[in-house]
Amino acid sequence: xxxxxxxxxxxxxxxxxxxxxxxxxxxxxxxxxxxxxxxxxxxxxxxxxxxxxxxxxxxxxxxxxxxxxxxxxxxxxxxxxxxxxxxxxxxxxxxxxxxxxxxxxxxxxxxxxxxxxxxxxxxxxxxxxxxxxxxxxxxxxxxxxxxxxxxxxxxxxxxxxxxxxxxxxxxxxxxxxxxxxxxxxxxxxxxxxxxxxxxxxxxxxxxxxxxxxxxxxxxxxxxxxxxxxxxxxxxxxxxxxxxxxxxxxxxxxxxxxxxxxxxxxxxx
Numbered sequence: 001x002x003x004x005x006x007x008x009x010x011x012x013x014x015x016x017x018x019x020x021x022x023x024x025x026x027x028x029x030x031x032x033x034x035x036x037x038x039x040x041x042x043x044x045x046x047x048x049x050x051x052x053x054x055x056x057x058x059x060x061x062x063x064x065x066x067x068x069x070x071x072x073x074x075x076x077x078x079x080x081x082x083x084x085x086x087x088x089x090x091x092x093x094x095x096x097x098x099x100x101x102x103x104x105x106x107x108x109x110x111x112x113x114x115x116x117x118x119x120x121x122x123x124x125x126x127x128x129x130x131x132x133x134x135x136x137x138x139x140x141x142x143x144x145x146x147x148x149x150x151x152x153x154x155x156x157x158x159x160x161x162x163x164x165x166x167x168x169x170x171x172x173x174x175x176x177x178x179x180x181x182x183x184x185x186x187x188x189x190x191x192x193x194x195x196x197x198x199x200x201x202x203x204x205x206x207x208x209x210x211x212x213x214x215x216x217x218x219x220x221x222x223x224x225x226x227x228x229x230x231x232x233x234x235x236x237x238x239x240x241x242x243x244x245x246x247x248x249x250x251x252x253x254x255x256x257x258x259x260x261x262x263x264x265x266x267x268x
Contacts, residue, residue, distance in 0.1 A: 012054045015064035022070050023050075029077055030086070038083040045087040045145065051105070052091070052098045060219065061212040068206060069093060075202035079250060085198055087145055088152035092203060095141065096157045099133035100126050106140040155190045156199055158183065176225060184229045191237055194246050201234060201247070201254065210265055228266045231258060 016023075023046070030042050053066040073089035080086075094102060100121050126133070142150040161179040170178050187204075191197040208227050213220040235258055238251050247254065 015054050018064055019067060026070055026074060033077055034083055042083055042086050045090045049090045052094045052101050071206045072202045075205055079198050080246060084148055085195060088149050088199055089202055092153060092156040095134055095137040095153055099137040102137035102140050103133040106136055155196050180226050187230050188233050208261055231262050231266060
């Protein structure tokens with residue numbers, strides 16, 4: 001039988017309405033930047049992203065989560081003319097955050113067409129079958145968008161360092177330090193690939209401004225610790241990229257923007 005999540009359709013519609021102008025601006029930018037064939041691929045990825053992320057819980061600032069991949073994709077278009085990177089930016093969080101939704105999307109598309117029947121995956125099933133959902137999500141990414149984009153998404157998908165820390169019985173500051181170091185190493189590894197560097201830079205640039213958070217709050221302090229060493233590593237990498245690197249011509253501008261945020265929010 002085909003599957004359907006028990007979604008709040010009014011909430012999903014409301015989130016899409018909130019993003020209406022951002023979606024329109026993004027589509028216009030795509031139209032101006034890419035030929036028709038590439039436009040079609042990017043807009044397919046946009047609709048896939050919205051279907052996957054509009055049911056997701058809103059961000060801490062109250063914005064629909066889908067506003068984040070939209071912003072990352074916009075930033076990628078400022079840094080690159082590669083349409084595969086724009087597609088990857090749109091769906092870079094899809095497997096990490098919503099593998100159960102992609103699993104359902106894949107099963108329906110391949111076996112049941114567009115018909116649907118109510119089906120719920122509860123939290124216990126999400127945890128129990130998480131690895132299956134992730135594996136099948138990458139199959140769906142490959143089938144829809146190709147091997148190269150699957151490669152980008154695999155590398156942009158963060159590992160579950162929290163669960164690893166918990167399995168090692170780490171708590172509090174020890175757990176935070178452990179997961180932060182693993183995340184920093186993960187980022188330092190992927191930015192050795194020039195294309196992944198662009199994706200991660202675009203992603204990071206939309207996350208590191210913490211002005212919407214209470215500076216005395218736990219989340220502010222946690223994110224500040226998490227991103228500080230990563231920003232430092234990226235700044236060092238940018239300063240040393242070669243002239244054939246795709247970011248070389250924009251590196252001074254990017255360094256200036258990153259430094260401004262770093263000095264204001266992370267240097268103390």
